[in-house]
Amino acid sequence: MNFIETFKSALQSLTANKMRSLLTMLGIIIGISSVIAMSAIGKGGQKKITGSLAKSGFGVYEISVDTEHDNYRSAFALNSSDVSILENTENLEALSPYVFERVDFKNLKNQDLRGAIFGTTPGYEIIDELTYTMGRAILSSEYEEKVPVIVIDNITAGKVFGKENPLGKKISVNFRELKKTVAFTIVGVFQHPDAGMNQLGLSRFMPSFGRISLPLAERILGIDEYSSILVKASNPTQSQVLLSNIITELENKNVADIYEYEERVSRGSSFNEVLSTLNIFVTFVASISLLVGGIGVMNIMLVSVTERIKEIGIRKAIGAKNRDILFQFLTEAIVLSLSGGAIGIFIGFAASEIFGIISGIEPILSANVTIASVFISTLIGLVFGVYPARQAAHMNPIDALRNE
Template identity: 45%
Template sequence: MNFLESLKTAIQSIKINKMRSFLTMLGIIIGISSVITMSSIGKGGQENITGDLKKGGYGKFNITVDKTDENFRWKYLLDEDIIKKLKDSGKFKEVSPKISTNFGLKIGNNPRKEMMMFDVTTPDYENINKVEILYGRNFLPIEYEEGEKIITIDNITAQNLFGNSRNALGEKIDLSKGRNGINYSYKIVGVFKNPLEQMSKMMGGKRIPRFGRIPLNTYQKLFDSQGTGYTSLILEAKDPEQLAETMLDAKEILGNMIDDSELYDINVENNGASSFDNILTTLNIFVTFVAGISLFVGGIGVMNIMLVSVVERTKEIGIRKAIGATDYDILSQFLMESVILTGIGGILGVVFGIIFGLGIGYIIGIFPIFSIFTITISMLISMGIGILFGVTPAKKAAKLNPIDALRTE
């Protein structure tokens, strides 16, 4: 019996026992669809959470003065002269002071203040660390220069304070440096997307930090009147692919301006995206692995059904052997049946996995990301299961003695 005859015989056998064939495939369908669904939702959720954070650190680096060094003096703070020198060099796309500070946020008549994180911003900083303005606008050039008492806040904070993000525009909130400082009233001119919004959705919206931005001149007028300098700068390379060389250029410029440039640390911008992304990747692999266990359960189901099939078709096997079928012919037929069943189950599993992924993603607000690698591996595993778990029943069928098989009723 040649390959085509074995294939034809296997297909006919599957057609004759449609219900049994469907039940055999069901475990594989469930297993592969589970793997693809969980993997796509996991990757989509991971990208939603870390996508904006990754963009925020790409091609950017910090210059920070080490205030703990015994040689540190206040004259070594990073000042406007250094910023101007870095900009004038033409080697950097943007250069800006980097200041993040906590403000006490007073809500209504409640004497207790909540803490809110603010980035002190400049036009360069807005280009380096972009946010998506949802309502209103960003700061105007004249507002940066004159130090207007205006701010932008994130949409989750705006919704919590005013019931609706759009309603926050034009409203004023009282902020103070620290919990017990003097309150100053600030007008909200824009609402931007909270960088942790997707994480907020996945965690039920609880304990998500509040974020805001305030112009540098406004901050200095009210809270940093001395203006002695900055402890940190953030820079963006013109070509992100040349980040290492750009960092060396910054080091060289500092060395030409300052006699003790070793006081300055130059490091790639790290906003936590990398480590958080690694955690989510590990979690996604674990969840996908757990879903993949159902594939092996389905494989055991294939072996079980095929063993039952061997028992039911013992007399048929005896007749075929009596008219000249070899052990190889019987082995190949049963193996083909097993591979065809798992192969069809694999294809249906992929289809249902994509459908379920899209459906669940739509419901929970996550765009699933389907991996060709995952789909290909799932299909290969499916076919492998057909071979692996089909070998035992196939060998059992092939080794049947034709005389004993013909006696079976």
């Protein structure tokens, strides 16, 4: 008997008992649909959570030099050549060197407001995005031309200018270590990163913040090196790979073991690993029902062998070999499992989409999980169909023909 005839015979046997076949497939359907749905929902939930963390700095690392290391030399300070080396690193969404300087902002009464200024690049706006309450960010042309413009936080704007519109006005900034005061034109006002403290009446304890262009900061400070370099991964879950590549590049240029890094979100990567492990665990628990479905397939195939003993005897009597009988029953088991798998995949896709609409979590359907589901369905039919098929194949034809 060739494959096509065997396949047709298997379909006829299964369709002859539609309800029994459907109930047998139920375990496979539930198992496959559960695996697909739980995997899609789990990955979607993980992406949503890590996406929220990313806004707070997850996947963002601050690279700096350990100036206390025995091998440190001033020539190893981070500079523009380091930035050029790192710009083409794989999985890098944004990169920004910056300098940090403690300053005093002068209010209209010439009083000092303690704070800090960051000299940044346009990439910094991607990595540490600000919410502007007034005005705009520093323009690319203003970065390049070292225009003395600044963006300040809203708390500082209120302390200095009261209810007046600060845009276009000058603010004096005293660079303490340089003992130099520089006037900047305000082009934007952003929400203070600790704005929640203001609602508790703690604004007087909140430091002032401002951002100017990095080239301008270098000119004012008279330096050509950076405090740190911020890097942001395109895929936060792969940030450790990005970090490893960056440290390797820097060490190849200079010397090993002098570079330090710190994640902007404490324990963010560890939290992501917990989510990944939890997702795998939940998917594994859902897949246990596949074992139950496999046992159901074996059970129904044993019943089928018992019901068709006389048919097996007749087929053997007219020349069917053991391998023909074995192949026929194995085919029936595989077709049963694959049919259940196909229905399970469809239900899994539908269930994950419906849950996504209800919960607001966009499910992430994986091609690998779908392919694995098809493979598992086939494997279940093969593994749990072997025993019943062997029972049928090794049956004595004389005893089979005598069976009533």
